[in-house]
Each structure stands twice: as structure tokens, then as C-alpha cells.
Amino acid sequence: MSSNLDTQAEIKTIQLEKLQSGMEEVLASNPFYQARHHQVTSWDDFYELPFLIKAELVEDQTKNPPFGTNLTYPLGDYVRLHQTSGSSGGRPLRCLDTARSWQWWTSIWANHIYKGAGITSDDRIFFAFSFGPFVGFWSAYAGAERLGAMVIPGGSMSSEQRILAILDLEPTVLCSTPTYALRLAEVASKMGIDISKSSITRTLHAGEPGASIPGTKQAIETAFGAICLDHTGMTELGPTGFTCSEGDGVHFIESEFIFEVIPVGTDPDPRNTQSEGVGELVVTNLGRFCSPLVRYRTGDLVDLSRQPCACGSPFVKAVGGIRGRVDDMFTVRGINLYPSQVEEVLRRYSEIVNFQIRHKKVRHMDEVALLIETRDGSDSVVEQVVLDLRHSFGVRIDCECVPSGSLPSDEMKAKRVVHVQG
Numbered sequence: 299m300s301s302n303l304d305t306q307a308e309i310k311t312i313q314l315e316k317l318q319s320g321m322e323e324v325l326a327s328n329p330f331y332q333a334r335h336h337q338v339t340s341w342d343d344f345y346e347l348p349f350l351i352k353a354e355l356v357e358d359q360t361k362n363p364p365f366g367t368n369l370t371y372p373l374g375d376y377v378r379l380h381q382t383s384g385s386s387g388g389r390p391l392r393c394l395d396t397a398r399s400w401q402w403w404t405s406i407w408a409n410h411i412y413k414g415a416g417i418t419s420d421d422r423i424f425f426a427f428s429f430g431p432f433v434g435f436w437s438a439y440a441g442a443e444r445l446g447a448m449v450i451p452g453g454s455m456s457s458e459q460r461i462l463a464i465l466d467l468e469p470t471v472l473c474s475t476p477t478y479a480l481r482l483a484e485v486a487s488k489m490g491i492d493i494s495k496s497s498i499t500r501t502l503h504a505g506e507p508g509a510s511i512p513g514t515k516q517a518i519e520t521a522f523g524a525i526c527l528d529h530t531g532m533t534e535l536g537p538t539g540f541t542c543s544e545g546d547g548v549h550f551i552e553s554e555f556i557f558e559v560i561p562v563g564t565d566p567d568p569r570n571t572q573s574e575g576v577g578e579l580v581v582t583n584l585g586r587f588c589s590p591l592v593r594y595r596t597g598d599l600v601d602l603s604r605q606p607c608a609c610g611s612p613f614v615k616a617v618g619g620i621r622g623r624v625d626d627m628f629t630v631r632g633i634n635l636y637p638s639q640v641e642e643v644l645r646r647y648s649e650i651v652n653f654q655i656r657h658k659k660v661r662h663m664d665e666v667a668l669l670i671e672t673r674d675g676s677d678s679v680v681e682q683v684v685l686d687l688r689h690s691f692g693v694r695i696d697c698e699c700v701p702s703g704s705l706p707s708d709e710m711k712a713k714r715v716v717h718v719q720g
């Protein structure tokens with residue numbers, strides 16, 4: 299135990315050194331931080347700093363188009379543009395990188411994410427993503443190149459074409475969202491192909507909690523005859539975590555970020571955050587000082603544990619990965635639930651291929667309905683699903699079977715909760 303505490307003290311020393319030297323450069327020239335921060339020379343200084351939320355960054359870019367004021371260097375020094383999906387209804391946030399900060403991204407991929415997943419330069423990695431402004435694909439791709447693995451882009455292809463490419467090119471790793479991996483397996487089975495017999499030995503996912511939800515992980519592992527692995531990251535922050543080989547969560551990379559937790563549903567006090575426990579994840583990046591984020595509220599729900607891990611990683615573990623978006627929590631008769639909890643129940647049914655939770659407020663009452671798609675369009679599992687959900691959560695959630703293909707199942711993040719007007 300004492301060695302674990304020593305390691306934690308060492309990590310904190312490294313974090314403070316990186317933050318101090320990085321912020322010195324930032325405060326000399328970055329207008330966004332000049333307006334909100336002072337120099338950080340101690341942890342006490344750090345805990346005085348305000349939280350940052352995405353809306354502030356979007357507002358800054360709206361007032362100072364197109365890139366806002368969170369820029370430490372002249373624009374000519376920046377070499378890459380990515381942007382968030384804007385899936386939560388807001389404007390996409392634009393994120394710029396310099397050559398140096400892009401190297402930081404790719405080194406984290408090579409040294410932590412691929413390494414943690416047991417992927418090496420001998421692997422051949424198939425990327426089932428379209429080229430676009432979404433950073434996930436680009437950073438995974440550039441990180442794999444840096445690792446020395448063979449990279450196979452799977453953009454601009456239908457699911458059928460991707461299946462055929464996997465059979466032809468014999469990749470050993472599939473990178474995609476968890477939902478899309480299951481979709482690919484479904485398409486393969488319709489084509490009469492047993493994808494579990496393919497060359498894929500590992501699947502690597504992000505974008506949704508799925509790969510850390512035991513039922514979903516199991517479904518992907520069975521479909522591909524492969525080990526299913528998770529990692530985490532955000533366009534505006536960088537790649538934050540990698541799968542623990544114990545298979546029960548994600549380690550957050552504390553040599554490159556500072557992680558804190560704040561309670562959900564309150565007005566949190568920046569001076570009173572936790573380094574473990576359940577709550578919303580707050581992150582500071584320590585290698586992207588060209589456009590840094592300090593104490594950024596991610597909106598992600600996590601359960602951080604500092605118990606020593608059998609895998610040997612010195613870093614904090616998000617048990618069960620990212621549990622979901624704080625905003626996606628919904629309430630049924632006073633019980634707070636997250637989509638990942640519903641997903642865990644639904645994955646017990648191999649007949650269910652997709653689902654969505656529809657949340658409606660009717661006269662201040664929460665009404666929740668679960669929509670499912672089944673493999674053969676039959677609604678024979680509906681009754682059992684309702685019983686199972688009731689057994690798991692103690693509340694009744696109505697369930698309805700919808701026609702095949704009516705719920706979104708594309709290669710980007712699945713939207714699990716839809717809030718409709720009552």
C-alpha cells in the first residue's frame with residue numbers, strides 16, 4: 299500500500315511540474331487564460347482555479363471566430379483542425395493542434411492505449427471510420443503509424459465492403475465504436491459469413507461506454523472471437539485512458555492529465571473536488587499547451603478507484619469505464635438510471651440488435667419508453683425484457699419493438715437517450 303502512495307506522490311510531483319512550466323508559456327501569450335487565470339505554483343493555487351465548461355469555449359469561438367482565443371501560439375504554428383460532433387445539440391467546438399501537441403496525442407496512443415491493449419508493431423489495424431473532422435479516427439491512425447503497425451483505412455465503404463476488406467486484408471485489430479462492431483457482425487451474418495472465424499484477434503473501441511459494459515463486451519467478443527478492449531478520449535482534451543487487462547475498467551493516464559471528480563447534480567465547489575469516487579469527471583491536460591483545458595468538466599460519469607490494480611498500472615482506474623453522460627441520466631419513479639445499466643440487461647438477449655430510450659416529461663412526471671429492434675422483427679422478448687428490467691431496477695419500464703432499421707446504427711456514437719417534448 300505504501301508503495302502505491304509513494305507512486306501517487308510521484309505522479310502529483312510530475313503533474314505539478316508539467317502544469318507549472320506549461321502554464322508559464324500559456325499565460326505569456328494566450329488571451330483566454332490571461333483573462334481567467336494566475337500562475338500555478340502549488341496545488342493550493344490549482345484548487346483555486348475555476349472549472350471550465352464546453353459552453354464557455356463555444357461562446358469564445360462564437361465571439362472570436364473561427365478559432366476563439368484559447369491559442370498560445372500564432373495561428374501559423376497550428377497544423378491540424380478537428381471538431382466535436384455537436385451531437386448534444388450545441389455548436390461543434392473547433393480544436394487546433396500544433397505539430398508538437400499532435401506528437402503528444404500520437405505518443406499517448408502508441409505508449410499507453412495500444413500498449414495497454416497488447417497491440418504491437420506486428421499488428422494490422424482496420425479502421426471502420428470515415429475520414430472527417432472527428433479526431434478519434436485520425437489520432438488512432440497516426441498513433442498506429444507511430445507504433446509501426448500496418449494501418450488500413452476503412453473510410454468511404456459500406457458495411458458489406460468493410461466485411462469483405464477484413465476477409466481479404468486479414469487485419470488483426472478492428473477499431474470502431476462498440477455499436478458499429480455489433481452492426482458489422484450482424485451484416486456479416488446476413489452475408490452468410492462467420493466473422494468469428496476472421497483474422498481479428500482484438501477489437502478496440504471508444505465513443506460509447508459499451509466496451510466496458512460486461513454484456514456488450516461479451517457480445518462483441520463472441521461475435522468476433524476476439525478480445526474486446528476499451529479506451530477513452532475527447533476531441534477537446536486528448537486521449538485519456540486505456541483498458542485495464544483485468545477487464546473491469548479503464549486506467550486514466552495521470553502522467554499526461556490531472557483527473558478530479560465532482561458530485562453530480564449540485565453546484566460544485568472548485569476547492570472541494572475528490573480524487574476518487576463516483577461523480578462527473580473533471581480533467582486538465584498536460585501536453586497540449588497550445589490550447590490547454592484546465593479543470594474541464596467533461597459531463598462524463600465515472601467511478602474512480604485508487605485501489606492498487608493487479609495489472610500493475612500506477613494510474614487511477616475508472617471502474618466500468620465511462621458509465622455514460624451525466625446529462626443522459628433519466629429518472630423512473632424516483633430511481634435514477636443510466637443507459638449503460640439498461641444496456642447491460644439488454645445484452646443478455648442475443649435477439650436484440652439495437653435499442654434507444656425515449657424520455658418524456660408529462661406534467662412534470664418522467665415517462666420512459668424503451669424501443670428495441672430484434673434480429674427477426676419479432677416482439678416475443680418484450681415481455682421478458684420488461685420483467686428483467688423490473689427485477690434489476692425495481693421499476694416498470696415500458697418496452698416496444700420497432701421495425702428493423704428504424705433506430706440509428708451508423709459508425710458514430712450511438713445516441714441512447716432521446717428527450718422528447720411532452
Ligand SMILES: [Zn+2]
Nearest residue numbers: 542607609611
Ligand atoms: Zn489495471
